[in-house]
Amino acid sequence: MERLAVGGWDALPPGVRLAGGHLHDVRRIVFSGVVLIAKRVACGPAWPGRVHRLEQGEEVARLAAAEGLSAVPAYLVDRSPVIEVPGGAVLLFPDIPGEPPQAQSKGPDTADCHWAGRTLAGLHRLPMPPACAAEGALWPVTPPDHWPALLAAAPDLAGEADLLALWSRRYTEAHPRLSSTVAVGHGDFAPRNVLVSGASRRIVDWEHAGPVEPSTEFAVVALDWSRTPDGQVDADAFAAVLDGYVAAAPGQERPSPVGLVGRAGRLMAWTRFNLAQAAEHGPHPFLERAQLALAELRLQLDNETTWTDWYRVPTRPGPNVLINQ
Structure with missing residues (x-):
C-alpha cells in the first residue's frame, strides 16, 4: 500500500x-x-x-x-x-461474480423489479449514519433565467432553455415539500450497479450513498428498473417496484408522485454539471451526457400524467424473493 x-x-x-x-x-x-x-x-x-x-x-x-x-x-x-x-x-x-440483471436486448423482469423495490425500502429504513447528518438530500435549484448562459457552451442545445426553465420552476415550487423528508439511500441504485449470479444479487458502486429524499429516489429507481430496450417505461415493471417497496415497508409512507419532480431536479443538476465540464474541457463526452439528460426530461414531461397515475394503482403481492439474495 x-x-x-x-x-x-x-x-x-x-x-x-x-x-x-x-x-x-x-x-x-x-x-x-x-x-x-x-x-x-x-x-x-x-x-x-x-x-x-x-x-x-x-x-x-x-x-x-x-x-x-x-x-x-x-x-x-x-x-x-x-x-x-x-x-x-x-x-x-x-471481485464479485455476476452480470447486471437486464440484458440490453430484453425487457425488465418483474421479479427483479419487485426485489429492487423491497431492497430500496430496506435502505430507506436504515438509521442515518452520523457522518451523513449534515448533508443535504436534494440538488440545488437553478433559476430559470440562468439556463441560456449555461447553455452557451452548447449552442446546439440552446433550444432546450425553455424545457429547463419549465422544470426549474416546477422544482422550485416542489422544493419545500421535497425538503421535508430525508432517508438513507444508495444514490444510483440502477440495474447496472447490481451483479446477479444465480440466486445471488449484490449491490455495488456506493459512492453516491447518503441522505436522499425517499420519493425522489423511488422515482429514479422505479424508472431505471422498468425501462424497456427502446427507452420507454413498462407499466407492469414500474408497478412491481412499487409493490415491492410497499410490501417491504407497510407502515412506511408510500412514495409520492412529487418525487418525479425531484428526479427532474437530479437530471437538471447532471445537465448543469456536464455543461460546466464541456465549457472547461471540451464537448466530448459531456455534451452527449447532457443530451441524454435532456431527453429524459422531455420523456418525463410527455409521460408525467401516465406515470403519476401508476402511483395510485393498488399494490399487488409479488414473487417470494428474499431481500438479501
Missing part, C-alpha cells in the same frame, strides 16, 4: 478495464496474489469534498451489508476505505 500511496494508480498492475463508471477508471487486477476490483476516482480542487463523500458512501455500504441488504463495500485499509493517491483516490473491492 505504501507503493500505491507514493506511485499512485500507475503503481497497480494494469489489469483488465471493466465497463461502467461515467467518471472513473475501474479495473480487475491481481495484487499481491489476490484478484481485486480497483476503482480510481478523480479528486482534488475540481472535486471539493470528494474524499468525504466516498467515505460517507462506504459507511452506508457497510451499514447496509450489516443489515443483510446485499451491499459490497470497499476493503478497509488502515481503517479507511479510501486510499488517497496523487491526483485522486483508490478504492479496492472484492
Whole structure:
C-alpha cells in the first residue's frame, strides 16, 4: 500500500478495464496474489469534498451489508476505505461474480423489479449514519433565467432553455415539500450497479450513498428498473417496484408522485454539471451526457400524467424473493 500511496494508480498492475463508471477508471487486477476490483476516482480542487463523500458512501455500504441488504463495500485499509493517491483516490473491492440483471436486448423482469423495490425500502429504513447528518438530500435549484448562459457552451442545445426553465420552476415550487423528508439511500441504485449470479444479487458502486429524499429516489429507481430496450417505461415493471417497496415497508409512507419532480431536479443538476465540464474541457463526452439528460426530461414531461397515475394503482403481492439474495 505504501507503493500505491507514493506511485499512485500507475503503481497497480494494469489489469483488465471493466465497463461502467461515467467518471472513473475501474479495473480487475491481481495484487499481491489476490484478484481485486480497483476503482480510481478523480479528486482534488475540481472535486471539493470528494474524499468525504466516498467515505460517507462506504459507511452506508457497510451499514447496509450489516443489515443483510446485499451491499459490497470497499476493503478497509488502515481503517479507511479510501486510499488517497496523487491526483485522486483508490478504492479496492472484492471481485464479485455476476452480470447486471437486464440484458440490453430484453425487457425488465418483474421479479427483479419487485426485489429492487423491497431492497430500496430496506435502505430507506436504515438509521442515518452520523457522518451523513449534515448533508443535504436534494440538488440545488437553478433559476430559470440562468439556463441560456449555461447553455452557451452548447449552442446546439440552446433550444432546450425553455424545457429547463419549465422544470426549474416546477422544482422550485416542489422544493419545500421535497425538503421535508430525508432517508438513507444508495444514490444510483440502477440495474447496472447490481451483479446477479444465480440466486445471488449484490449491490455495488456506493459512492453516491447518503441522505436522499425517499420519493425522489423511488422515482429514479422505479424508472431505471422498468425501462424497456427502446427507452420507454413498462407499466407492469414500474408497478412491481412499487409493490415491492410497499410490501417491504407497510407502515412506511408510500412514495409520492412529487418525487418525479425531484428526479427532474437530479437530471437538471447532471445537465448543469456536464455543461460546466464541456465549457472547461471540451464537448466530448459531456455534451452527449447532457443530451441524454435532456431527453429524459422531455420523456418525463410527455409521460408525467401516465406515470403519476401508476402511483395510485393498488399494490399487488409479488414473487417470494428474499431481500438479501
